[in-house]
Amino acid sequence: MVQPPVGWIGLGSMGIGMSNNLQKYLTASSSPPSTYTNRTLSRGKSLKKLGAVPIETVKELASKCEINFSCVGNDAVLQETTNEIIASGSIEGKIYMDCSTMHPDTSTKIAEQIQKAGGQFAASISYF
Template identity: 45%
Template sequence: MGIGMSLNLQKYLKSNNISPLHYSNRTLSKGDPLRDEGAVPEENFEDVVHNSDIIFTMISMDNVLTELLNTVLVAGDALKGKIFVDTSTIHPDTSEWAASRLSEYGAAFIAAPVFGASAVAATGKLIFAVSGPTAAVQTITPFIKDVMGRSIIDMGEDVRKSSLLKISGNILVISFMEVIAEAQVFAEVTGIGNQQLEEFIGNMFGPVLESYSKRITTGAYAPPLDTSPGFAAALASKDMKHALSIAASHGTRLPTLEVASSRLESAREYAGECLDSSAIYGTGRLEAGLPFWSEKSRQGN
């Protein structure tokens, strides 16, 4: 996600004669395509913050964001006027903490989680759910709309709201995947045929749900060990835990997500971490007496 977004942003900056993007990553070499476009690599996050007025982050886990921000909070008043924009899926409490801590030093925090897969990020067609101080949102909008994203959903000034919308979106995404996985296992054990069911899904429900089915039927749910999954199982599990804990704290349940979470955890225990979120299908196969692996997936670890 991050590399596609960053490439589009750097191309925009370059074409408008704006100072180049400064970037960093745990594996800096992953940013070589950015460097080739004229962006400036930095050894660490602190240098990126020092050399930037607007800082975008795309991280995997909440604790990674808090660690990054804690490394720069020591700069104190040097952060004044800077805008931090996090595009990750994080717990609303994490967004609230970040906004509170940065505001102590005159910096602004914007929660701007994105909807869309890596391929969508590469084409600059992501959907951003944006919340934070109005003036800061207005400042960053030109770098998002028609650059990294096709649209912005305005969630107001409460940064918790963007995080909650993103988690709500993931409830739908993962629940769709659970239901499609169940239907595809049903199609196999009854002899309907995966491709025929997939054709129906596409004709009836459109290309988005058809693409979810394809992650199952192409074997992408368990990709080769040297291939990164589209939506990593570990990240999907993290997102589901956020959703389930928030639902419980509000006295409600998400039964479909409870099943999907349990099945994905079982898949990770059985097949390791190189799995897509659609690996709930593999668990469904096991429960139906079929092998975890399909003819088109990898065949083991």
């Protein structure tokens, strides 16, 4: 089975560790490298050393990846990220998995927005 392109958005305290583990898995399974973006791309030094590819914007990442993960700082940034993914015009038929700590209402709202745009949404259980 060929692994579809995977992207990671958000390299904060939780996101950097999670994305590093994802890239290690992809490398070990001979899958294509992940891509990543962050407000400060230099946070991805460890990912780049593992073979991941930096991408400048959320829109570009979402257009290139079939599975998009995010782990961002708060509900407002998560909504902004979701808006950018939807604006990419390429979420249809793709998966958006959020690992951020967010309010359940935000998760419900974002799920509705992604599904309306033709994508699939999943969230980890990290509510405050």
